[in-house]
Amino acid sequence: MVRTICVPESKQLVFPVPQEYVGRKVEVLIFPYEETFAVASANRTEAQFNAVSIDTVGFKFDRDEANAR
Numbered sequence: 001m002v003r004t005i006c007v008p009e010s011k012q013l014v015f016p017v018p019q020e021y022v023g024r025k026v027e028v029l030i031f032p033y034e035e036t037f038a039v040a041s042a043n044r045t046e047a048q049f050n051a052v053s054i055d056t057v058g059f060k061f062d063r064d065e066a067n068a069r
Contacts (some may be wrong), residue, residue, distance in 0.1 A: 005033055 002013060017026070 002018060002021075006013070006015075013030075
């Protein structure tokens with residue numbers, strides 16, 4: 001994979017292709033770099049965790065029972 005960030009100085013952009021990509025289908029994406037950061041941060045939401053409450057009164061852990069097969 002090749003990822004390049006550049007500033008084009010005209011409407012045409014020329015860049016080298018690795019030899020192993022010659023003769024194969026490749027995908028080329030062009031989009032403004034600043035927009036990718038703005039979109040990624042705009043979609044971020046706060047994580048919410050709801051604690052589960054379990055009544056452990058009278059519970060005794062038996063390690064031998066837990067490890068028994």
